Amino acid sequence: MNRNATPLLLLFLIAFSACHYRTAPELPGTSSSVEAREISLGGVLAEKLNGFTPIDTAVQGSQPIAIEGILNLQEQVTEMVEKKEPAISDSLLNEWKSMAEEADLNFEHFSGVDLKNWVALNDSLLKYTGLVCFADELEKVFYNSQSPDVVTEEAIKSTCYTRRYDRIYVNVYNNSTLNFKHTTGGDVRLIQDTNYPDDGEITFRVEMDDSRYMDLYIRIPEWAEYAAVTVLGVKYPTHPGEYTEVAKKWKNGDEVKVVLGLKPAVIKNEVGQFAFEYGPLFMTYEQDSTLTGAPQTGDPLQYLQFVSPAGKMPTFTFSGYQDHTLVLQPFYAETNGNRRTAWIQGE
Numbered sequence: 001m002n003r004n005a006t007p008l009l010l011l012f013l014i015a016f017s018a019c020h021y022r023t024a025p026e027l028p029g030t031s032s033s034v035e036a037r038e039i040s041l042g043g044v045l046a047e048k049l050n051g052f053t054p055i056d057t058a059v060q061g062s063q064p065i066a067i068e069g070i071l072n073l074q075e076q077v078t079e080m081v082e083k084k085e086p087a088i089s090d091s092l093l094n095e096w097k098s099m100a101e102e103a104d105l106n107f108e109h110f111s112g113v114d115l116k117n118w119v120a121l122n123d124s125l126l127k128y129t130g131l132v133c134f135a136d137e138l139e140k141v142f143y144n145s146q147s148p149d150v151v152t153e154e155a156i157k158s159t160c161y162t163r164r165y166d167r168i169y170v171n172v173y174n175n176s177t178l179n180f181k182h183t184t185g186g187d188v189r190l191i192q193d194t195n196y197p198d199d200g201e202i203t204f205r206v207e208m209d210d211s212r213y214m215d216l217y218i219r220i221p222e223w224a225e226y227a228a229v230t231v232l233g234v235k236y237p238t239h240p241g242e243y244t245e246v247a248k249k250w251k252n253g254d255e256v257k258v259v260l261g262l263k264p265a266v267i268k269n270e271v272g273q274f275a276f277e278y279g280p281l282f283m284t285y286e287q288d289s290t291l292t293g294a295p296q297t298g299d300p301l302q303y304l305q306f307v308s309p310a311g312k313m314p315t316f317t318f319s320g321y322q323d324h325t326l327v328l329q330p331f332y333a334e335t336n337g338n339r340r341t342a343w344i345q346g347e
Contacts, residue, residue: 031162043175112147135171167215200260211251217243226261275342283328284340295320
């Protein structure tokens, strides 16, 4: 072989390797889906995929109520991507925030069509901008929707991990395994071991034949005020609503410990009702026609008690009513055929 051809061949191979995953504009935080076959799902999301409640007792409404606004946002996002704009505009982000608030307050009334398009919109925004808020919204839909048309294996695998070269973004927490080829060659396996969202502890373990450099981006949800990320005893800085970057030369067996400070929070709607959120979950109860009136006055959190064992499905009791105690669990909890709701009449 011509000696001059060898450097050219090396340059070609390097360029090919670098371009192999360049499926999005060169913007900070931009990433792409990994192939679905590279991901194995377990945990709560796998259980949901294999055992949905019947459609007639599903939580979602039957008629679309937000589709026009969601499709309008999607058109703006498509235009942003086509123009390769360097960042999402303030006006578009504010419109999205308004829709996200509507999705929170009207989640039970959003139809499967609404939520399916909402997932597609947030999928696009997450991969283009790399902003945590879009991953937060996707995770909320995946864990709370009971529609099999919304929570699909394709939708979950499209966003739970994304990649840009050897940067791996963890966007959705759930028991899972990611297998991929490093750009320098060799197989890498990233194992996520967790009971999330039953608790907030997650362990990532890396398996590989040889030591390699890799950047792991750990999502810190906006609600996680007391998160911690630790590698080999070293604590990394965490900020709610941002990714924590763990960039190092990894060796086989290295682990990352993540703790997300799950705690209940109260949200209120415009008709005098309130609901409890716990991390990505809406805490719900089976609707009871005998429940009338309003609970006692004061902060609703003072009547809330966590009663489930560690690592089990989050369960709270709400004793704000004098003669009635509500048992609060996620939407995916078993029911006796009654519709579940998160909303409690306020004062």
